[in-house]
Amino acid sequence: MRRLDVLVCSGASCVSSHSEAVRDALATEIDRQGLTQEVRIVETGCMGPCELGPVLLVYPDGVFYIRVAAEDAAEIVEEHFLKGRPVSRLLWEDPEARRIAEERKQVPFFEKQHKTVLGNCGKIDPESIEEYIGSGGYEALGRALTEKTREELIECIEEAGLRGRGGAGFSTGKKWRFVAQAGGDPKYVVCNGDEGDPGAFMDRSLLEGDPHSIIEGLAISAYAVGANHGFVYIRAEYPLAIKRLNIALEQARESGLLGDHILETDFSFDIEVRIGAGAFVCGEETALIASIQGQRGNPRPRPPYPATCGVFERPTLIDNVETVGNIRHIVLHGAEWFRSVGTEESPGTKVFALSGKVCNTGLVEVPMGTTLRELIFDIGGGVPDGKAFKAVQTGGPSGGCIPAEYLDTPIDYESLGKLGTIMGSGGVIVMDEDNCMVNIAKYFLEFTCDESCGQCTPCRVGLRQMLSILERITEGEGRMSDLDELQELAKVIMATSLCGLGKSAPNPVLSTLRYFRDEYVEHIEQETCRAKVCPAFLRYEIESELCKACDKCRASCPADAITGSPGSPPYVIAEEICIRCGRCLEVCPFGAVCLKTGP
């Protein structure tokens, strides 16, 4: 009999920190100790705390190991699996209380989370349909097909108040109804997995960790709107998600859960995977449709909306991966259950990808209405290295930055909108005092400039103009009138762009102008970058009383900007030759090199 399940996180970030070597080493040791009958290794999807990877979770005791290396396998197997003594040096420890978490549930990162959509992620083997079915999988599809009418399903989703998790927050039930009512045959359903925001990895993790839940959700939505053919659009940068989804699709077909007469009913449905080349604009639904059809991923004006004229000009339902991931839970537990979590206007949970200057980077799921402070400080563990929190960016290149004074804002579509940002698909980038907000705005604008499809002038030319103004400001050539001009350009671009990319691209600039105008003014009037990021306002200097004339800085300088001779301090940096690479600051053993900004 088996007594231990050892769950090895095989999400992309644990794989990249060598979880596969850990898995192999564990298997070897388990075999060596003669425990193969008693202990089983299960590879799962992302458990969430990517920062701590590779992570292991051992059931039934719930012991949670962090930063495990292949070399630790022998000790874990002998001490824990054989003798029952968890290896405490590999357990999570509360940095303040110096208390070791003996079980996963004692780790605060997990404590405040509410995992519904990610419920199976990190708990079952994503490559095993048996485990998915064992945890209740495909029951919702079975019930939908045998016990519910299409109308009942649409009503159920409408009543639940599920809103699109891709960012805009449109009512999913309404969308279903539009497609169901649209005339024309065939109809299509599409799952949008073209996740392109910098710092976002929710869709990837869900597809990697629980691909069957997406198949099931999509099949239910297809039944509800009357479609027999579906597409999952994933970007080519997600090879592991594509591989696991393809395995899951094959398993579902073999089990009669996809294909003709699913579960021996009249309903037939199958799914094709379409791999995108990674253009950000293809996340926009009309561009995505073009891409699925094999055309260049250009958006087109709406209306007509995809609900009436989508893939191959047929009525098409397009839902985001996380939205689809919610469907089976709502069908199984009902609209009221779904509404019991989250807020009145934004029911349910939301998955976020925490990244940037935050201790616990990773994947989390919280009820809507959770505050940004809870998300960043309680779950995320706050800003590392004792630095001060400056802002949080949500919604990627279409969103904005929120400063510290709004940390107690509940996370829902409306509250974030009022602050000049958007919910977006769930990327959350935390920034500290070392981030220059002008530079951040410039970074996002560079991104949208690159990703603009170039069809419409406001987006193609307007964003480029905004970027050149920002470049001017960060290079010390800014004028105060630039700030008004940025705002004017933003207004026009947002009003006149063809698609969502252009309409939302000025948001990072507008929100930083709104909350961090001081920093813009400092750049323009005082030639100062307080975060010490923009090279034009920086200079490296050597403090003469600290310099020991060790010659290390001069030897390391790639521009020969430092002069001096060994043994006779001080050394001097020639500002006009210095390229501000920071090498001297890194190598100086005495802290004599300092970075200064301002006139």
Place this chain on the structure above:
Amino acid sequence: MKLEDLRKIRERASKNISLRQGDARVNVVIGMGTSGIAAGARDVMAAFLDEIGKRDLNDVIVTQTGERGLASSEPVVEVHIKGEPVVVYGEMSDVRARRVVAEHVVNGNAVTDYVIEVRK
């Protein structure tokens, strides 16, 4: 495959992941300290696992613990049943382990012959 077939698969497959659900009715804790292992705790554990497996008991988990300080009574095994006092058995063996599964774990009657402690 029909919905009923799916449910049958689920019944079978859910056993496969039951260890991860955290809702076991019975937890058998085996003392696997040095003296426990020297006295044969490995064989006792194997006997428990075998017997529980044979009887297809899905609500029972087997875990280990370290030394209890009762070296003379090793191998020591605790049986935790939800809502009942913890029963500690001493000097366990293969045969005794199987008897504990049959009489205590399945039928709910502690095997008094081997009990060395009952904890609230």
